[in-house]
Amino acid sequence: MQHSRKSVARFAALAVIALAACQDASQPTAPVVTPQTPQATRSPQAQARLEALFQSTSPEVMAVPGTVFADNDEVAGKLVFGVEHQGAANGVRNALARRGIDESDYEIELTKPIEMKATLRDEFRPTQAGIQIHFSRYVCSLGFNADVDGQPSFVTASHCTATQGGTEGTLYYQPSSSANGTPIATEADDPLYVKNGPGCPKGKKCRWSDASRAAYASTASSSRGIIAKTDGVNTGSLTTAGVFTVTSQDNITTDFPIGTVLNKVGRTTGWSQGPVFRTCANTSVAGSTVYLRCQTFVQANVAGGDSGSGVFRITGGDNVQLVGILWGGASDNSYFVFSPLSGIVRELTGTIVATN
Amino acid sequence: MHPDSLRLELDVATEARVGSVVSIALRVRNVGDRPIDLYLRGRTVAFDVIVRRDSGEVVWRRLENAIIPAILRIETLAPNATLELRADWSLATTTGATVTPGTYAVQGVLLTEDAELRTVPVSLHVSGG
Numbered sequence: 115m116q117h118s119r120k121s122v123a124r125f126a127a128l129a130v131i132a133l134a135a136c137q138d139a140s141q142p143t144a145p146v147v148t149p150q151t152p153q154a155t156r157s158p159q160a161q162a163r164l165e166a167l168f169q170s171t172s173p174e175v176m177a178v179p180g181t182v183f184a185d186n187d188e189v190a191g192k193l194v195f196g197v198e199h200q201g202a203a204n205g206v207r208n209a210l211a212r213r214g215i216d217e218s219d220y221e222i223e224l225t226k227p228i229e230m231k232a233t234l235r236d237e238f239r240p241t242q243a244g245i246q247i248h249f250s251r252y253v254c255s256l257g258f259n260a261d262v263d264g265q266p267s268f269v270t271a272s273h274c275t276a277t278q279g280g281t282e283g284t285l286y287y288q289p290s291s292s293a294n295g296t297p298i299a300t301e302a303d304d305p306l307y308v309k310n311g312p313g314c315p316k317g318k319k320c321r322w323s324d325a326s327r328a329a330y331a332s333t334a335s336s337s338r339g340i341i342a343k344t345d346g347v348n349t350g351s352l353t354t355a356g357v358f359t360v361t362s363q364d365n366i367t368t369d370f371p372i373g374t375v376l377n378k379v380g381r382t383t384g385w386s387q388g389p390v391f392r393t394c395a396n397t398s399v400a401g402s403t404v405y406l407r408c409q410t411f412v413q414a415n416v417a418g419g420d421s422g423s424g425v426f427r428i429t430g431g432d433n434v435q436l437v438g439i440l441w442g443g444a445s446d447n448s449y450f451v452f453s454p455l456s457g458i459v460r461e462l463t464g465t466i467v468a469t470n
Numbered sequence: 471m472h473p474d475s476l477r478l479e480l481d482v483a484t485e486a487r488v489g490s491v492v493s494i495a496l497r498v499r500n501v502g503d504r505p506i507d508l509y510l511r512g513r514t515v516a517f518d519v520i521v522r523r524d525s526g527e528v529v530w531r532r533l534e535n536a537i538i539p540a541i542l543r544i545e546t547l548a549p550n551a552t553l554e555l556r557a558d559w560s561l562a563t564t565t566g567a568t569v570t571p572g573t574y575a576v577q578g579v580l581l582t583e584d585a586e587l588r589t590v591p592v593s594l595h596v597s598g599g
Contacts, residue, residue: 253509253542273513273539324539382542382583400536401514418511418583421540443540445511445518445533445581450540 156191164219168193171213178205182225193220198227233352234342234381235289240335241268241298242357243424244342244379248290250276254422255380256288257325257439258360259338263464265302266330266338270422271441272304275326278404279307279319286328298336299328305461307404318398318405322457324441327466339470341424343432344384347377348415352384361429363436363468365459368408369394370437376412376427378440378450380420388414388449397451399442406441409451416443416450425452436468475502476547480519480578480589488561488568488599494519496555496578496589500547508545508553509583512538515545517555518579522591523572529563542583555580561596571598 168186175195176184180202185194193215197203203222210220232238234255235246243258247270254274260267276284284301287294304326307319314320330336338360345355358379370376374390392411399406412425421441426434439458443450459466481495496517500506510516519532547553559576561569575591 251544252513253544271539271541273541278513380540382540397537400533400538401512401516402539416540418509418540418581419542441539442537445516445536445538451537 156188160191161188164188164191164193167215167219171210171215174213175206175209178202178209181206182227187221190221192218194223195220196223196225198225200224232354234344234354234379234384235352237289237294238342240337241288242337242340242342243268243360244381244385246289246381246419247274247298247422248287249274249284253290253381253419255382255420255440257422258341258424258436258468259336260327260466260468261338262303262327262329262462262466265464266336267302267327268299268330268336269325269327269424269439269458269462269466269468271439272321272324272326273404273441274422275301275304278304278402279321280304281326284328288334296333297331298334299330301326302329303327303462303464313396313407315405318403320405320407321461322407323439323453323461324399324404324406325439325453325458325462327462338468341379341426341434344379347385347387349385350383350415352381356432358426358428358432358434360426360436360469361433363455363466364427365455365466367437368454368456370410370454374427376410376414376425376437376452377434378412378414378416378420378423378425378452380416380423380440382417382419383415383447386414386416386450388412391449397442406453408454408457410438410454411449411451413449415447416440417447420450475500475504475506476587477501478578478580478587478589480576480592482576482592482594484593485595485597486561487597488571490561492559492561492594494557494559494576494578496557496580498547498553498555498580498587500549500551503549505549506547508547509542510545511541511581511583512543513541515543515553515555516581517557518581518586519557519559520577520579521559521594522575522577524575529569529574530559531564532557532559534564538581569596571596 172184180198182196285297340357394408397409423440425438438452440452521530577591578589580587
């Protein structure tokens with residue numbers, strides 16, 4: 115993700131505090147009402163002079179750290195520079211003084227930094243859990259980053275590989291191969307599904323988890339121990355607003371108590387939360403012969419593309435405990451099904467460390 | 471996706487006898503002049519078929535209680551290209567009981583990333599075996 119601050123044209127509706135250059139710069143002042151002189155009453159020469167000042171000064175001014183925008187405000191008849199803080203205001207003032215610009219030709223306004231709003235479907239570097247991944251002709255979600263025997267990796271669903279079961283070196287892109295054609299990771303571990311094993315119904319192929327691991331490319335940066343957080347739970351919002359921190363992982367539980375409130379963040383329906391209503395259920399997967407043992411059902415929203423999402427329990431504030439990987443749900447999207455970490459660590463090779 | 475450029479139709483027999491199996495084809499056609507990327511639910515495309523009595527009561531759903539992988543499959547449909555999805559209905563209700571003779575409405579539903587796209591219901595008359 116590139117949270118970048120950009121110089122943009124000023125929005126008239128911005129709530130800002132104007133700072134007159136002659137005032138004590140240490141104290142924000144009350145808003146100054148700028149006389150709204152109609153542009154038509156200003157001579158073409160005056161307008162041309164202001165535009166020339168704007169063109170000649172704005173590159174230097176916007177190089178001052180903490181500047182937000184530069185504007186030739188034709189209505190006010192002044193240059194207007196938006197800054198984040200007093201230090202930046204002083205820097206702008208000094209830059210303009212060096213160029214001999216009169217204080218009556220500009221204003222400096224304190225304003226909030228402008229940030230790009232990222233969504234779970236945008237490009238994130240370093241990567242984090244909950245964002246979109248793409249491979250062959252499918253889209254899934256990144257479950258969680260982890261070191262597996264020291265190798266930077268991510269875990270997602272087993273069916274989020276080119277071939278479900280078996281390790282064939284699926285290449286992953288983030289957010290998609292069309293947006294960024296450099297693979298971020300390669301499938302490294304997807305155990306085979308086993309037929310005729312103990313407890314596996316005739317005609318089915320079985321595992322304890324729908325999970326796989328991909329190893330990061332040396333060029334791809336990743337953040338272990340964080341999950342993208344969106345700006346609302348059960349709203350469907352995909353706009354990110356901070357992160358959850360993975361402080362622990364539950365590698366043991368197979369039977370989650372009914373009513374346990376769990377969460378997931380995925381690229382299609384964002385952050386959803388709800389109670390466990392079925393626990394350690396052996397589950398057939400529609401459209402396949404796959405049979406997954408001891409899966410957990412959660413009454414929370416899901417949709418296509420959320421496969422692979424990490425499932426977690428909030429332990430306090432934004433601290434969470436990782437508990438599994440989401441892989442499926444009802445056709446009406448009313449509940450999701452996940453593989454507990456207990457089944458994942460049982461099947462994937464190596465020691466999985468997913469905490470911060 | 472451009473739903474206005476998509477035409478969904480359900481191909482199903484208009485008559486059937488109790489004890490037979492009805493073949494159903496859901497076809498999705500790009501009637502526009504540009505390729506369309508369809509984001510479809512499932513590794514194998516998940517689509518539903520809903521059968522209702524005249525009263526509106528649902529007697530069978532292909533995806534009733536099914537648990538579907540929450541993955542999106544991207545299918546690019548060229549202009550005039552058609553994606554065909556096939557299913558069979560054994561004239562049984564969701565609970566497994568044989569349906570009674572009568573007239574039923576059959577509707578296809580395509581699960582996409584953004585919405586469920588539904589066909590116009592097709593009438594099927596079931597006669598006694």
